[in-house]
Amino acid sequence: MHGHHSVSSQSDIQALKSVLHKYPNFPVKGVLFEDFLPIFRDPSLFRKLINAFKTHLEAVYQAQKIDYIVGLEARGFLIGPSLALAMGVGFVPIRKAGKLPGECVRTVYEKEYGKDTFELQVSAMPPGSNVVVIDDIIASGGTAIAAQDLLNQISVNILEYDFVLELDFLNGKKNLGCPVFTLLSEQEFALH
Ligand SMILES: O=P(O)(O)OC[C@H]1O[C@H](OP(=O)(O)OP(=O)(O)O)[C@H](O)[C@@H]1O
Ligand SMILES: Nc1ncnc2[nH]cnc12
Numbered sequence: 166m167h168g169h170h171s172v173s174s175q176s177d178i179q180a181l182k183s184v185l186h187k188y189p190n191f192p193v194k195g196v197l198f199e200d201f202l203p204i205f206r207d208p209s210l211f212r213k214l215i216n217a218f219k220t221h222l223e224a225v226y227q228a229q230k231i232d233y234i235v236g237l238e239a240r241g242f243l244i245g246p247s248l249a250l251a252m253g254v255g256f257v258p259i260r261k262a263g264k265l266p267g268e269c270v271r272t273v274y275e276k277e278y279g280k281d282t283f284e285l286q287v288s289a290m291p292p293g294s295n296v297v298v299i300d301d302i303i304a305s306g307g308t309a310i311a312a313q314d315l316l317n318q319i320s321v322n323i324l325e326y327d328f329v330l331e332l333d334f335l336n337g338k339k340n341l342g343c344p345v346f347t348l349l350s351e352q353e354f355a356l357h
Contacts, residue, residue, distance in 0.1 A: 187199055188200060236258050240302075244300075306338060
């Protein structure tokens with residue numbers, strides 16, 4: 166990558182956007198499902214995705230240390246570990262209920278198309294850790310708020326949320342008390 170560029174090149178962003186796919190009425194009627202999986206089928210796009218998040222985070226957090234990348238099951242697991250490894254920081258998963266051993270904190274939440282339960286291992290991170298939460302998309306924001314709830318319960322500080330996509334019309338960001346970065350925003354996507 167080019168050392169002094171603080172944002173990803175517009176051609177990388179366009180290349181990533183060009184493979185996104187929309188599926189009307191999936192998984193339920195009335196939902197327009199945004200599929201980002203084609204990015205992972207092409208290693209050069211996968212690399213562009215990871216580099217774009219890394220470049221963004223390194224530009225924003227020069228003075229402050231990121232302790233962990235926290236990924237949300239399941240699609241946050243496709244990005245989080247690769248990003249954490251590239252940045253040389255730890256990775257911690259937040260999982261759907263019943264998957265994690267040991268003492269866990271738990272929360273029930275509503276998302277755009279249903280209800281779910283999230284858990285986080287209490288021993289995963291020391292209190293006061295600074296984390297970035299990553300997922301593929303923010304829709305209603307229910308999932309992101311559930312992650313905030315769990316991280317608050319173990320006294321971990323969220324520096325920001327990073328998403329690949331957002332559904333603007335659902336305004337999911339409104340109840341989040343920290344910055345949100347969206348790599349391929351739906352607005353720009355629509356212009357393309
Ligand atoms: O902003 P919200 O309305 O809460 O929706 C966003 C969440 O919904 C999807 O996860 P889903 O629970 O469908 O994940 P899965 O791929 O693990 O089934 C998506 O990957 C986000 O995590
Ligand atoms: N419209 C959507 N597309 C993909 N993932 C989602 N998760 C919640 N809403 C979604």
